Amino acid sequence: MQTIFNKITAAIKTKWGIAISVLVVLAVAGYFVFHKGTKYQFVTVQRGSITESVSITGNTTPQQSVSLAFDSSGIISHIYSDLGRRISAGQVLAELNTNDLVAQLHQAEANVATQQAKLRGLQSGSRPEDIASSQAALDKAKQDLANMYTGISDTSIDSYAKATDAVRIQISGLFSNAETQNPALTYTTSNSQAQTDVVNERPVVGASLNKWQDQLSSIGQSDTVLEALLQGEISYLTDIRQLLNN
Numbered sequence: 001m002q003t004i005f006n007k008i009t010a011a012i013k014t015k016w017g018i019a020i021s022v023l024v025v026l027a028v029a030g031y032f033v034f035h036k037g038t039k040y041q042f043v044t045v046q047r048g049s050i051t052e053s054v055s056i057t058g059n060t061t062p063q064q065s066v067s068l069a070f071d072s073s074g075i076i077s078h079i080y081s082d083l084g085r086r087i088s089a090g091q092v093l094a095e096l097n098t099n100d101l102v103a104q105l106h107q108a109e110a111n112v113a114t115q116q117a118k119l120r121g122l123q124s125g126s127r128p129e130d131i132a133s134s135q136a137a138l139d140k141a142k143q144d145l146a147n148m149y150t151g152i153s154d155t156s157i158d159s160y161a162k163a164t165d166a167v168r169i170q171i172s173g174l175f176s177n178a179e180t181q182n183p184a185l186t187y188t189t190s191n192s193q194a195q196t197d198v199v200n201e202r203p204v205v206g207a208s209l210n211k212w213q214d215q216l217s218s219i220g221q222s223d224t225v226l227e228a229l230l231q232g233e234i235s236y237l238t239d240i241r242q243l244l245n246n
Helices: 002-012 015-035 099-124 128-170 192-217 223-245
Strands: 076-079 094-096
Touching: 128 192, 128 223, 192 223
Parallel strands: none
Antiparallel strands: 076 094
16 A cells, blocks of 8 residues: 555656646636536426517607697696697697786776777767866967967068168178179189179079068068068078078
């Protein structure tokens, strides 16, 4: 026995013996590492149906759909149905916030009430105090108008006097033969256009002053005559202003 043990020991100490020993040790360790605790379940083979399950993702669309919208824009205050829920004809699905519309309705109703009150006042006739106030305003307007027409004569005479002084006295030294159809300047100027203009305008202004004087000598108190006088004076003063500017 001692001899056999010695032989085995001697064999293990050789190169091949060491390699074989290492392999044996690794095999034993691998067995315990990979197979330790493995449990097997055994079933009896039987004939049966095979069921296949398929899992997919995607979007579904209904066969029929309808788009709903309010006639006017606004803030939704209530929703009475959810997506996919069955509904019936005439059912209310959602409501808008109508606070602004209610306020507008109340304002419109107040305006209608105000106008109806005015209508009733017109239908019942004017009150005596309203008639008296309107009559007083009318009488004052008539008196103001009469005063204006009365002042036309004095205003026209004063305007004629000032226009005559400006043309026939203040600038009389600038013209020779001023009251004729062929006036001339008493000085020379390099502005030939201005010279031509004033020479042509002076007879026109003289004729306007003469016509103005005739109208004043036969002035009447008729409103129509006074209005015609005012229109003529506006034309005369326009010609005189143009001459003085040139």
